[in-house]
Amino acid sequence: MPTSDSAVLRLVASAFAAIPIGFGINAFVRPDHALSFFEFEVPTSPAERNLVNSLMVIYGARDIFMGVALFSALLFGHPKSVGWIMIATSAVAYVDGFVCWTHGRGEWNHWGYAPILTVIGTLFLGLFDRR
Secondary structure, three states: OOHHHOHHHHHHHHHHHHHHHHHHHHHHHOHHHHHHOOOOOOOOOHHHHHHHHHHHHHHHHHHHHHHHHHHHHHHHOOHHHHHHHHHHHHHHHHHHHHHHHHOOOOOHHHHOOHHHHHHHHHHHHOOOOOO
């Protein structure tokens, strides 16, 4: 059986699909806690706090979308669609890490798992399938 059709790989991908959904829900319910993943300071002024809380809703919606897109591809799509969505999700993690890096800290909270998503995505693309 090709690696891209592996049940274990699909199970691992399902776990990585559930994680951003959890992060997204957390951003809706506990925006200050979600902000801590970026190691940014929680704003103290009411105007800044309202802005950050609004941005956390956007962040939460983005994360939930990524997880739902992955689950949809896993349930109804082709392995290559799972692979490309997984790679796109890893790109989001790389960008999140880059933003943290430009602020001086927190980048490894994102860069630590981004390569794992990239590898899982390439496995779904069939790049390591035996011919």
